[in-house]
Amino acid sequence: MNTPPPNSPAQMNAQMTITAQPLLSQNKKDAQPLFMVLVILAFLATLTLLAVASGYRAAAGWHDNLDGTVTVQIKPGENTKQAEQAKAILSELPSVATITILPSEHSKKLLQPWLGDTPLPDDLPLPILLDVKLKAKQELNIKHVTSLLSAAGIRADIDDHSQWDEEIKRTTGAARVLSLLALALITIASVAASIFATRAGLTRQRRLMDVLHQVGAPPRYTARLLSFRFAWSGFKAGAIGALAALLVSVLVGLLFSTSGGFSYFLPGLHLSLADIYLVIAVPIILALIIALTSWQTVVKTLFDEIYP
Amino acid sequence: MNHQNARPDINNSHHIRSGNATANIQFDRVGFRYDRDGEILSDVSFSLPQGSMTFVTGPSGAGKSTLLKLIYLHMRPSRGLITLFGQDTSQIERASIPALKRRMGIVLQDFRLIEHLNVFENVALPLRVAGQKRANYQDDVLGLLKWVGLGARAHALPPTLSGGEKQRAAIARAVIAKPEILIADEPTGNVDDDIGHRLIRLFAELNRLGTTTIIATHNIALIPDGANILSIKNGHISGHISGVEIS
Numbered sequence: 425m426n427t428p429p430p431n432s433p434a435q436m437n438a439q440m441t442i443t444a445q446p447l448l449s450q451n452k453k454d455a456q457p458l459f460m461v462l463v464i465l466a467f468l469a470t471l472t473l474l475a476v477a478s479g480y481r482a483a484a485g486w487h488d489n490l491d492g493t494v495t496v497q498i499k500p501g502e503n504t505k506q507a508e509q510a511k512a513i514l515s516e517l518p519s520v521a522t523i524t525i526l527p528s529e530h531s532k533k534l535l536q537p538w539l540g541d542t543p544l545p546d547d548l549p550l551p552i553l554l555d556v557k558l559k560a561k562q563e564l565n566i567k568h569v570t571s572l573l574s575a576a577g578i579r580a581d582i583d584d585h586s587q588w589d590e591e592i593k594r595t596t597g598a599a600r601v602l603s604l605l606a607l608a609l610i611t612i613a614s615v616a617a618s619i620f621a622t623r624a625g626l627t628r629q630r631r632l633m634d635v636l637h638q639v640g641a642p643p644r645y646t647a648r649l650l651s652f653r654f655a656w657s658g659f660k661a662g663a664i665g666a667l668a669a670l671l672v673s674v675l676v677g678l679l680f681s682t683s684g685g686f687s688y689f690l691p692g693l694h695l696s697l698a699d700i701y702l703v704i705a706v707p708i709i710l711a712l713i714i715a716l717t718s719w720q721t722v723v724k725t726l727f728d729e730i731y732p
Numbered sequence: 733m734n735h736q737n738a739r740p741d742i743n744n745s746h747h748i749r750s751g752n753a754t755a756n757i758q759f760d761r762v763g764f765r766y767d768r769d770g771e772i773l774s775d776v777s778f779s780l781p782q783g784s785m786t787f788v789t790g791p792s793g794a795g796k797s798t799l800l801k802l803i804y805l806h807m808r809p810s811r812g813l814i815t816l817f818g819q820d821t822s823q824i825e826r827a828s829i830p831a832l833k834r835r836m837g838i839v840l841q842d843f844r845l846i847e848h849l850n851v852f853e854n855v856a857l858p859l860r861v862a863g864q865k866r867a868n869y870q871d872d873v874l875g876l877l878k879w880v881g882l883g884a885r886a887h888a889l890p891p892t893l894s895g896g897e898k899q900r901a902a903i904a905r906a907v908i909a910k911p912e913i914l915i916a917d918e919p920t921g922n923v924d925d926d927i928g929h930r931l932i933r934l935f936a937e938l939n940r941l942g943t944t945t946i947i948a949t950h951n952i953a954l955i956p957d958g959a960n961i962l963s964i965k966n967g968h969i970s971g972h973i974s975g976v977e978i979s
Binding site for chain 2 (some may be wrong): 442444445449450451582631632634635636637638639640641642643647727
């Protein structure tokens with residue numbers, strides 16, 4: 425069939441400019457609930473990711489601080505000469521890297537949590553502490569060192585922090601498992617909610633899907649059209665949620681730092697530059713999940729309900 | 733050639749007559765039922781030649797819409813054989829359906845216009861979906877809109893159109909891609925008789941240009957004299973009337 429010729433199409437065309445319209449409605453009001461759900465999901469997922477990453481770093485930091493160090497405590501009543509003597513003995517050992525005799529202020533500071541800011545008398549008997557750092561991957565034979573110091577007439581306790589290190593390993597291990605579990609649950613909830621929200625959004629486009637099918641659009645045409653729109657919306661929502669979570673993390677981190685880093689033994693939210701990759705990854709992953717979900721939903725709907 | 737002389741070929745003994753090489757729609761003992769309900773259509777057999785214009789009539793619920801849905805591949809029959817463009821539809825793969833759909837224009841009673849797209853975009857939709865460039869079809873769309881009397885309404889959104897304008901926009905969309913078959917389900921259902929007659933004349937003009945046209949309507953007053961009619965009652969073809977004067 426030939427389309428009936430108009431009187432003067434070229435003339436009409438010259439008189440009439442028709443601006444191209446996008447096939448999908450630009451009505452943001454309809455899509456707002458879905459958008460808000462995605463923003464919240466992205467916010468929670470990013471916050472959890474940042475907390476887990478921060479917790480991992482804190483645990484690693486604690487372990488590193490304790491690993492490779494030994495504290496020698498010269499009993500109170502001994503003079504600083506013995507501390508120098510102990511330092512000389514320890515310096516002879518091949519595994520020792522550096523030895524620092526800590527000033528008495530350091531010992532006093534350690535008592536602060538128990539005694540408060542009350543000025544301590546100068547004649548208070550305090551131990552002298554030696555901070556011994558070992559060479560990489562080296563260990564100190566505590567028994568041997570104790571016998572060396574005893575032989576020199578020095579009364580000292582030696583602590584290689586092994587007891588603390590084990591406890592920290594256990595505690596941080598449990599914290600890691602818990603945070604990974606929380607992350608997995610939030611991820612599953614995010615994926616499920618994204619799928620649900622995407623399907624709910626697609627029902628609003630059902631008329632368009634029907635009409636596109638009626639005029640002979642292949643399923644992949646409709647799926648591409650809707651998937652791209654939903655994925656782009658998901659990316660924007662993900663970016664807003666992730667940036668909001670980053671902002672909250674930075675503020676919480678600042679709050680911890682202004683309170684002297686005291687956070688009731690919990691790792692504070694200490695961000696690193698590497699965390700920016702996590703913040704970037706969240707909207708990308710969210711967009712991919714939504715694209716996949718909407719593609720599958722559109723194709724399944726077309727095949728199950730529209731195609732016989 | 734007067735395509736209205738190409739009469740539908742039916743056989744109430746449920747056999748398609750042989751030798752109809754130019755038929756582009758054939759039903760052979762077609763039955764359709766939803767789940768365990770009784771058959772909506774039962775033992776329907778007919779053949780529509782290329783370029784024919786046929787009215788499908790019958791009371792509400794007789795099965796007219798179901799018959800059309802089977803033709804435009806919206807549903808598959810429960811039994812029997814449907815041949816479309818020489819192909820057995822039961823053998824058509826899903827991936828091939830969009831291409832077949834593009835050879836058909838469909839007008840439904842509820843218009844199915846996309847409300848956020850203006851009349852021009854609604855009418856141009858089949859060409860856009862087919863991947864044609866806007867510059868290549870803009871003149872055709874504007875020309876067709878003028879031909880159906882919507883030249884001045886190209887920018888209008890569907891909610892601002894009258895029932896008759898919506899129906900003409902839906903018809904324009906159905907024919908813009910020059911389909912070989914035009915299917916209209918109660919195209920005059922939402923308009924008054926005057927507009928209804930004008931729409932039927934529009935279909936007749938399209939048919940004269942070579943399109944096989946099938947129109948389902950319960951309003952026999954709109955069917956022109958001498959038209960080909962397939963009458964359906966209780967899911968069966970109850971008669972074939974041609975050249976009958978209907979007052």
